[in-house]
Amino acid sequence: MAALAPRQRFFSSLTRTRRRHAACRATRCFPKGGLPEQKISVAEAVRSYTVGSAYAECADQAKGALAVGKLADLVILSKDIFEISQTEIETARVQLTIVDGRVVHPADRQPGHD
DSSP states (O other), X not given: OOOSOHHHHHHHHHHSOXXXXXXXXXXXXXXXXXXXXXXXXXXXXXXXXXXXXXXXXXXXXXXXXXXXXXXXXXXXXXXXXXXSOHHHHTTOOEEEEEETTEEEEOGGGXXXXX
């Protein structure tokens, strides 16, 4: 079972590796340290977490993309994930969180890492 840690799961989709976790021994979850043939690009990962997630919950008419009339659920990160190396993505800090078009966690009050 995958942990609900968005940045770590996003990073894992790019590298198909994960850190050792008590609930999942690395050799059992990812034989030989990973499944590199299943890696996806940053753009594909962003699409799966936005449009893909909205579609999976039958909510793609209301969210999943930044468009007039759709809910604005998004985070602003400290780094441009399309411009940095994949290994740097995990270090990007959440600067702002917006849900339903409202700021729920301003930059100066972000909880933890995710």
